[in-house]
Amino acid sequence: MAQQKEEQLLAYLRENPGWHKTNELALHLNVSVRTIRNYYKRLASHAYIVSSREGYKYQGPTGHPSLVASTDVSRERVYLFLNKLLHDTKPQNIYDLAATMFLSETIIKKIAAQAKEYAVRFNVHINLQGDFYHITGAEEDKRHMLSDMLYTESENRFVSQSVIKENFPSIDTDRIFAIVEQCADDNDVYLNTFDLSNIVLHIIIALERIKAGQDIHDNHNAYQSSLFARELLTQIERYSTITLPREDKVFLSLIIDGSVSRWEPTLVENTPKEFLTLIEVIVTYIKDTYKIDLAQNNFSNQFTIHIIRLVQRLQEGTVIHNPMVTSLKTSSPTIYECAVLIAHQISAFAGQSVPDAEIAYIAMHVGNAIAEQIADEKKLKVAILAPEYQDSLIPVANRITKTFPELVIQANVTDEEQIPTNVDMVIALNQKVTKVTIPHVTISLFFTNQDIKRIRRKMAEVVEIKGQHSFEKHIAHFFDSRLFYMTSTRQTREEIVTLAAKKLADNGVVGTDYREKLMQREQMSSTAFGKFAIPHSIRMEAQQTKAFVYINPTGVQWDKNNKVYLVVALAFRPDDSKAFRAFFDKFSEIMVEEQNIATLITSRSYNDFLNNIASMM
Template identity: 35%
Template sequence: MVKKDALLEYLRKYPGWHTSQELAVMLGVSNRTVKTYVQQLKQEGCEIVSGTKGYSLHNTDMLHDHEKNCVPRTSKERVNFIINFFVKNSSAVNLYDLSEKLFVSESAILQDFKKVQSKIKPFGLELQRNGDFWSLVGNESQKRHLLSSLIYSESAGSFNNQDIIQKNFPQIDVDKLKKIILEESSKENIYLNTFDVNNILLHFVIAIDRINQGHEINNGSVDFDFKNNKLGLQIVDRVADEFNIQFSVLDRYELALIIQGALNNKADFAENISSETRALVMDLIDYVWKNYEINLDIASFKKFFSMHLDRLITRSRQQKSNYNPIAKNIKFYSPTIYECAVIIAHRITTKAKIRIDDNEIAYIAMHVGNAIAEQISDRQKLAVAIMIPKYYNNAAVLSNKLQGLEASYINIKDIIYDPNQIKKLGNKIDLLISVDSDYVDSKISTVSISQFLLANDIQALNVAITTKQHQIKKDHFQEKLLRFFDSKNFVVSDDLKTIDQVFELVTNNFVQQGVVDESFINLLFQRESMSSTAFGRVAIPHSLNMSAKKSSGFIIINSHGIKWSGGNEVFLIIALAIDPNNKQLFREVFDELSNVVTDINNVTKLINCKNYSEFIVKLVDLL
């Protein structure tokens, strides 16, 4: 995406005021460049308001109206338009005709062609020139994969992209197609999740649209198992009948294979899981526990993850991958869970000898997240004591009510009836709930409520719980930061411009300090090869295995940006080295750090820090 377009998209996605520095950090450009982009967008008709608070986009309805216009305006829109135009036109396209159609100069179209070339190259396609005429060269299967990728990118970040599919193919009844898929699956007692349904829908509408335009898949071969693809063929044949369309033999088999690959809850599917997959799942559970003390030995996880892993291995060995429209969101908003998924993915690649991309890692994260969310929640619960005057069973009644309302946030450790009993609680209580009393303890956070637990009582309790949780988190975070980071490992420099320079500096310093050995740099690159450690404009590099001699961290700031893996540019690097005895420390520090730095406003404040002390104070304050 062109950075000017990215600026417009950001202002549109996040209504309100944004400072020029925040926008500069988000885009990876200077404040002056942000002002230039704003002026250009204003000249193009975008109502961006400037003020003392920064910039804000007004009248976003105009943008939605623009989207309905068939003529693209931005470079990104033109590139996608050109790709679709070439795919739909079998004959060569004249450069000057396309220039007139899009109301831009020939030189602008030629620049767009360069971007088109880079987008279509991964699909085995290319633009070829013959004088003023250009053609898209490649087979039908490659063109369909390209189309699906464009639509997937349009739906990125969305759970349900059915509306986007319908918008792109208005002539096809997507609801009717979905009904056929779900009805046929239901007959076989098979459950398809949202991702599966949308994936199947997209492949069907592309196939139907292309066949209606006279484009069939007639090249290549398919290794087809009729016995295990019965449902897939049933759905394909019913679609062919109700949509009055003739699928070629290869089209029919390809669609049936896509359907079969999405099945994840057939009654006998678990019984057909390979012995390789079963053994690998148990190995992963053991590996994650030994190395990270995360318990995945849960029946539901083993059942559903085994089915997912079996299909993942099959897909990978067939050099296929499932697109995950919320992969970036999972990585950005649930970094700890995503990191656990990366560790699992690396173990799978080592054991099964396959490659796993970010889309597949995100699916693993969804399984892991469901399994460990409750464990994470339990660690964050407050230990609570209730002090209540003894009268019949009023203590038990209130305790049951509290457990029902606040079970996700508190563990009731004790019930006492007199302030003199507080001493016996020791230091094991985070919050004292004082019932029908004005008593406030000087050493324990206290909240006063009535035994009837009215609306104002619940409100007061929620405020007290939130305040105490935040205070505990900040206190623990500061303590861990001071244990983890040292002033000598804090660098502000514009000279460090690449990931290689950063890893070399960090490794050399850690080696001199006796933190790691020389192989640490290879471990950093190994982790980076699985999935970029960048979160927005911040990177938190570390090794996959906790093999450091002692735990330490290294902070680097470059306000002009550092080129990172995955095409990212970051301004802040927080490198971590962890020894085997600090597994819990890593999870806690990584979790809190990522929670802070995923907010671009926090990053803006942190990269303005001039020294170690200022940085640590600011980091804790931002939690």
């Protein structure tokens, strides 16, 4: 276990250049500060790690890290062990494994212990009976584990065509990609890069497993797959000369239909009325609650088809796997939270809870639409000031817009008195600005590279000032010394939720039923985003808008996958929905950086906490 943690430490330092404090590394690995120092002592002799008063950093060659100690229980060895068990129908002898992996039996047992811990997450079980390792579990779950191993090795990013090719040399990967792409074109179906790779990966895993005699034998209800899925699987059968069993077709159809972002127009046109109503409810709910308009750019029509497939899966009890759940939550909390709100409406419609894997697919579908609108909202409004005699204003304005798409020109004026008061910034052509206090920058008439640098610097200043002013306003509004709690006592999630609800209720922020509302949201999907959690209710029904802050440097096991050190329980009044998103966006943006959490949990008081947050702006 220690050697695996050492490998994780080395990987983190390599992937995040620069100095890292001991408490940040301890937080990342869920170990003590003293343990980090012990890891360093063992690694320093051969792993290019250096230390100073600033912390630790990696100072060595790039490429895949390797801890050469023969006793290393690395992730690669764990996965190799699992692959040996998965790709052979017979139990594996411990001495044969030791010989083929060039390791001792003692190390094989350590690797097996790590493999067992990993496999159980997929309902797959590893047991040693005598001298033989047995692996048991549903074939569907084993395939989920296989795909997850590949995604994990790709650091939870999409698995590229070259990676799939490297891992499955016996299959013509390029041909499978070509078949999927052509069939998608023929059916007027859009697949982004992730969707395409995800579909191909699962098809190839299925072909490999079926050739090895590992069919899916679980009973499924008759899933009504799309025409695209049926035609694609027919072409795969024709190419591979393998007849896919019915259960395998159901499994692959779920993956295929769950991945499609844009469907053929005929499916959209034939959408049942009740689903059109559901989409209207979702669009209105998200707009009212989150100030995001999903009705733009014909998005809702295409999303309706995904919802139909999702509801069908829920009602039939079929499960779809999504290896991107963890990375989506930690990298895009705002988008994931919006997906949870959508899932809440779907759950009420279908009478079934929506699992995290499906919520992650919703996030992938709505992510681009949300990200575009958030980006539009963050654009800076600009006024261009130029003397009347400067007839070169229009071409310069056009070049500014082309160079800086994050700027929106609100007005072209010839006098400072004409500058609108609602703009964020003024760009003056060849003249000084003396009468207005709005941030401004002066450039030449020729829009040189130096001018571009001046504008970019001023934009950065404006963005920083806007963000700081906005968040400082939220800090003063949301945080309260009466709602600040620090402890090192080990507590459970339920105890913390109870404490948060009681503190908020005692101070007149929420009603006495707020604990149940917090737990209702937790049961939909954990509010832990890496090392911090933001519990809140689904609906904004508080009497006041406040946040309860809980810090525990020893950590709290919030769910089976996340240990958190900072909890910020939110309560919002109905008319503060815009403030909720502004706070959630900015706070989660700060907290996804583990060094920020490491700093906050060392706060000695409420004021120290506020000062630390302010310094992170």
